[in-house]
Amino acid sequence: MKYAPSFQRTNGFWPVVIALCIAAALPFFFTETHIRHILILIFVYAILASNWDLSLGYGGIVNFAHIAFFAIGLYTYGIAAKIIGLDPWLALLLAPVLAIAFAALLAIPVLRLEGIYVILVTIAAAQLLFQLVVSQGDFTGGTSGMVLIPRLEIVGYRLSSDGRIGYYYLSLLLVVFSTVFLYKLERSALGRAIKALRDNKYYAISRGVSEGRIRLLTLCASAIFPGLAGAFYGAYLRIASPDVFGLGFLTITLSILLLGGISTIWGPLIAAVVITAFAEILADYGASRSIIIAAMIIAVVVVYPGGLYAAMQEIWGLGTRLRTNVTAAWRRRFQASLRQEAMGVKDHLVETRHGPVSVCDTGNGDQTIIFVHGNSSCKEVFRRQFDEFAGQYRLVTFDLPGHGVSPNGNPDEDYAVEAYAEIIRNLVDSxxxxxxxxxxxxxxxxxxxxYAARGTP
Amino acid sequence: MTLETFAFLLASGLVLGGLYALMASGLAVVWTTLGVFNFAHGAMIALGAYIAWQVTQYTTGGAGFLLGAGVSVAIMFCLGFAMHYVLVKPFELHANLVLLAVITTLAAASIMENAILLSWGPRDKQIAPPFTGNIEFLGTAIGIHDFVILAIALAALLALALFLRRTTAGRALRAVAQNREAAELMGFNVSRLVAMTIGLSAATAALAGVFVGSLRFISPTVGTDPLMKSLIVVILGGVTRFTSPIYAAFIVGLAEAFSAYFLVLYWAPAVLFAMMIIVLLIKPEGLFGRRTRTL
Amino acid sequence: MGRYSRILAIGTAICALTTSAAMADLVKIGVLAPLTGPTASDGEEFVRGARLAAKEANANGGIAGHTFEIVTADVVDHSAANVTSAVERLLGTEGVHIILTGYASLSMFEVELMAEANMPYIAAGPSPQFAGIVSGDPSAYDCCWSFTADFKGYETDVTPTIEALLAAGHFPLDNKTVAIISSDNPYSKTISEGMKSAFGDAGWTVTVDELVPFGPVGDWRPILAKVRENPPDVVINTDYIPSNAALFTNQFREDPTDSVVFLQYAPLVPEFVELTKENSDGILYNAIGATLDVDAWPRGQEVAKKYKDEYGVASGAYGTGLYEMATVYFEALDKVGDPTDHDAVGKAIVETKRPVTSGFLEFDPATHVARQGIDHVPVTFFQIQDGGGVMISPDKYKSGEFKKPGWMSE
Structure with a gap:
């Protein structure tokens, strides 16, 4: 967390802006309500899964009652808007409040337990809530649920009109808010405390992180947007039914989260698109569809336990390395004269234990000076020294691996001070x-x- | 309450308890050894039942029933053995093993359930019970089959317990459950032992499936309810010892039967889940659990 | 076609242009059905019934120049998310002008979606829920009609039928006691509550009144123990899940009481008898909307035979039901001519007055639900005799007589 560039400077900035623009423009390309419905579902799943990541991925609290936050939002909206007769927008805002209250209640047993017992106690809590909802048929509609829940309107304009465009943008807005919220939270002091507790509980506690308080806050924070999404879902489908407590809903959301990759904000968002779209494309295949999707999930998790996001990063990394290697090779081949002009000598590749490096060597003189450049720099930074000392000393400088026109090294071995010292040693020898x-x-x-410390002055 | 009613409830509770014990012990064995919760256990119960049903279509009567149960147990053991290498082994050492196992077992459950649906169709079926007719039990009539099932279930559990306690292979399994690293250092092939544990668990699931399928009926989703029940049983009993879920199973079975009579059946699930939370809060290692892990 | 992307849509549009002459008259009949999940056996029947009707109409040269094709959408477990997705898929499919279903959701909330899209929709789901949505503003739901008749008869007709059996001297009624067991779902609960008051009004005593949670029941013995402590004249279980009802029957027969046993709905499902074998002989059940496969109702016999000839198995209520729904639509389309004129099709459906497998179909304009009654869709009572359902009431249609169940004393 020492080096945390602002979002505009990370290489995730443009992809996110482009994705957002595409999402905002999509309804103009897809006018059928069916596709918009799928997109809205994707957004709902994305909110559920990415917020689950807060407790499960960042916090290390395996909370299987996460979907219950959603259910509470759903039923709060239904009961408040239909039975109490509250304004639907107020009901929408009330939903996350009750979801947070439930999260706080849930924290009581969760705080006392660890690991797999957290899974069990949260499953039990969700089931208990389910029994409660089903038994209170007068308010909740029992097993069949409550229908004709009031819809959302803005000054008389139904959000469902014009092919549900209003609901589409409302759900998109929720995803954006939820993502911004998660992004900011992860980078805040609280976010660091949450991760510290997960990574090394006792060290974190010894540094003054209150375990109880942070875990409580984690659960509550992860309940806000699922609660809102639940209320949105109720307003959108106009039904609150207890099937949201079912294993099916939980499995989909969990698949999205784990397929996307835990402890990443973006992974679940990507996986929500992938899984929902996949399920929709295979919709005509009945039972085989479930088999294919399940097999796909196993395959991805077995090959990439870090999920799709890890896979994407790996592929992205491969691409970057390929690109920089090609650029370096091209520069070595075609821009040698430019560098020669600056340095006075032509550079050439010298093989070392850590791969070939590009070296400039004036070649004559008894005493040698080796110049080693800094991070993200290159050997040409010493061109003035080369001008100045060219007659007096033998001057040698080189591009560190991955710098200048040297080829990329192996990230596991070559980018370390020890490796650089060895490169110097190899150069001195060769x-x-x-x-x-x-x-x-x-x-x-x-x-x-x-280099000096290794006893080779 | 008359003696007759009492006997009736007792029989009901015992049979339920026997079934739960068989279901839950398979779940507990995997849990103790690997520390993961196998969400595919319910689907394995269903698959085991269907395999046996298929066999009884060719051979009928008591012989068919026995053959069906045997074939089903054998196939499921192999399947469980193989499952280890596909679902757990690839990320055995990954920090998120518990979570990843949750998702792979859930996915495996989905595959099994839908494969059953594709091959056997959605309609309810029953494995023909080999014994029909009733016997007198303290003045009330109960199906003979129920008692036979209870006896076989207990015998199977006893056999499993003897295997774990008395044989070399069983002791090796227990060693892995108690201290994996130490077992590895002693030269055990831990991977194969763990695969065997899952195989054993699948075999007990198959047996439970055969019993459920002959006492009740089978459909592709028949495993869902047993999975939840096993979960409750395992939590109440704790998983630290092989025997603890068995006691808990009988307690749950009897509690269910008697509470349905004295209270109403309606609140039974809610009461069970509330009990589960309370036990987890007060004694997370289970009512019969101890702090150390063993099979 | 063209559901996934604009590009695909354009691509297929170009292809479609070349074949449009042949395709123009094809009307797609959307069928919402649980193709996977716990109720997939019913779903299979929905599709078969509709497919049979379409095949027959096509063989006869189509209706008003149109031929038909079935498109299905899977509602899986009837959850709101799955039903909505399935409905949206059908609504988004080019050429779908009618949607039929046995039942899609328990709450019938999808009626709202159909009304919004003005898509003709005929469903056989729970009619009280359907009426609850429609009766608020019937004119807004002109496209939606419930093939299932009013359920009121389920609540009111059991008492008089049993009293009639008593009057006919089939069995003695000692003290007019009844045990009523129900499951916590709107269907079973509404019916059992209605029955309780109907029996109460007729001077009966309810000795056992039990509600079980909705879902699989592991063991009925504790409840049966309560029933046995005070043997009633009549035992009623309104849990409609076939496996639950079958287990109830088998466990009741372990030590039966001297009572008439009435089960709601489940015995209508073909596998009920398979699962209970001779244990179910003597069980009573009733149905609103069951196929009247009796000599007195030729339409019922005709369709039931067609279905059996086509698929080799007898239809439950839904196979023939979907066949009849399609027939109702064909009749409406024949009048209107243009399948794309959904308003006119809806208006034509309301005028339906025709015999169907379940009785004489006519819709109530206030609720859009089929009318129930002896001259419309009757409540029919059956008794399982030698593994088959024999209709014992009402007299107008009955095909057999009540026989005293084997477990009852002389």
Missing amino acids: LDLKTPIVFGWSLGGYAALE
């Missing part, structure tokens, strides 16, 4: 530099120190 003066700048300084 170019026969005897006892050089090593000049390091910034990261290069560490490399130089390490």
Whole structure:
């Protein structure tokens, strides 16, 4: 968490902006209500799964009553708007409040337990709530649920008119708010405390993180948007039925979360699209559809336990490495003259234990000075030193792996101060530099120190 | 309450308890060994029942029933054995093992249920019970089959317990459950032992399926309810010892029968779930559990 | 076609242009059915019934120049999300101008979606829920009609029928006691509540009044123990899930009391008898909307035979029901001519007055529910005799006589 660039600077910025623009423009391309309905469902699932990630992924609290937050939102909206007769918009805002209240209640047993027992106690709590809802048929409609729940209107305009466009944008807005909320929360002090508790509970406690308070807050925070989404769902479908407590709903949401990848905000959003779209495309295949989807989930989880997001990052990383390698090779091949102009000598690749590096070597002089550049820099940064000392010393500089025109290294081994020191050592041996003066700048300084510390002055 | 009614309720509770014990012990064995909850246990019960039903279509009568049960147990053992390598092994050492196992077992349950639907269709079926007729039990009439089932269930549990306590292979399984690293250091092939545990669990599920399918009826979703019941039983009893869910199963079975009579059946599920939360709060290791893990 | 993307839609539109001459008159009949999930056996019947009707209409050269094709959408477990998705899929399918179903959701909330899209919809789901939605503003739901008749008869007709059996001297009624067991779902509960008051009004005593949670029941013995402590004249169980009812029957027969046993709905499902075998001989049940497969009602016999000839198995209430729903639509379409004129089709459906398998179909304009009664859709009572349902009441249609069940004393 030391280095947390603002969102505009991360490479996720543009994909998110583009995805948002596409989502905002989609209804103009898809005018059939059916596709809009699927999109709205995707948004609802995305909210449910990404908020579940807050407790399950970031907090390490395996809360299987998460869907109950949604159900509470749904029934709160239904009862408040239909039976009490509250304004539907007020009912919509009341829903997350009650969901939070339930989360606080749920925290009591959850705080005392660990691991698999949390799963069990939350399953029991959700089932208990289900029994309660079903038994209070006068308010909740019992097993068949309550129908004709008031719809949402803005000054007489029904959100369901014009092919549900109003509900589409309302759900999109909810997804955006929910994502912003999660993003901000994850990067706040509270978010860091939540993760610290998950990663090393006793260390976190010893540093003053209150376990009870943070776990309570985690559960409550993860209940807000599911509660809202539940109320939205009720207003949209106009029915509140107890099937939301069922295993089917839980399985879909959990699949989305785990397929997307836990402890990522974006993974569940992507997986919601993938799974819902997939299920819809296969809709005509009956029982085989469930088999295919289940097999797909197992396959993804077995190959990528980190989920689709991890897979995407890996593929993205591969792409980036390929791109930078090609660029470096192209520059080595075609822009050598430009660099020669700056440095006065032509560079060439020298093989080391950590792959080939691009080296500039003036070649004559008894005493050698090796210049090592800093992070994200390149050997040409020393062109003025090369001008200045060219006659007096033998000057050697090189691009660290992945820098300048050196090819990329292996991230697990080559990007470390120890590796850089070894590269210097290899260069000294292969170019026969005897006892050089090593000049390091910034990261290069560490490399130089390490080189010195290894007893090779 | 007359003696007759009491005997009737007692019989009902015992038979229910026997079934629950068989269902829950399979679940508990996997839980203790791997620390994961197998959500496919219900579907395994269903699949076991259907395999046996298929066999009884070719051979009828008592022989068919026995053959069906045997074939079903054997096939399910192999399936359980294989499941380990597909569903658990790939991320055995992953930090999120518990969660990943939840999703893979849920997915496996979905595959099994839908495969049953595709191959056998949705209509209710029954495995023809080999014994029909009633016997007198303290002045009331109960199906003979119920008692035979109860006896076989108890015998199967006893056999499993003897296997775990008295044989080398069983002791090896227990060693893995108690301390995996140590067992590994002692040279056990832990992977194969764990796969065997899941196989055993699947075999007990198959047996439970055969019993449910002959006492009651089978449909592709027949496993859902037993799964929930086993969950309650396992939590009440605790999983730290092989025997603890068995006691709990009989308590739940008898409580269900008697509470349905004295209270109303309507609140029975709610009461059970509330009990479950309370037990988890007060004694998370279960009513009969101890702090150390063993089979 | 074209459901997934604009590009696909354009692509298929180009293809469709070339074949439009042949395709123009094809009307797709949407069928909402549980194709997977716990009620998939009923779903199979829905589709078969509708398919049979379409096949027959096509073989006769179509209706008003149109031929038909069945499109199905899976409602899986009848949950709101799945039903909505299935409805939206059908609404979004090009060429669907009518949607039929046995039952899609227990609450019938999908009526609202159909009304919004003005899609003709004929359903056989629970009629009280249907009426509850429609009766608020019937004119807004001109496209939606319930093939299932009013359920009131389920609540009121059991008492007089049993008293009539008593009057005919089939069995002695010692003290007019009845045990009523119900399941916590709107269907079973409404009926059992209605029965309780009907029996109460007729001077009966309710000795056992039990409600079980909705879902599979593991063991009926504790409840049966209560029943046995004070053997009633009549035992009623309104839990409609076939496996529950079958288990109830088997466990009742372990130690039967000297009572008439009445079960709601479940014995209508073919596998009920398979699961209970000879145990169910003597059980009473009734139905509103069951196929009147008796000599007195030729229409019922005709359709039941067609279904059996086509598929080799007898239809439950839904196979023939869906067949008749399609027939009602064909008749309306024949009058209107244009399947795309949904308003006119809806108006034509309300004028339906015709014999169907379940009786004489006529809709009540206030609730859009089929009228119930002896001259419309009657409540028919059956007794299982030698593994088959024999209609013992009403006299107008009956095909046999009540026989004293084997477990009852002489």
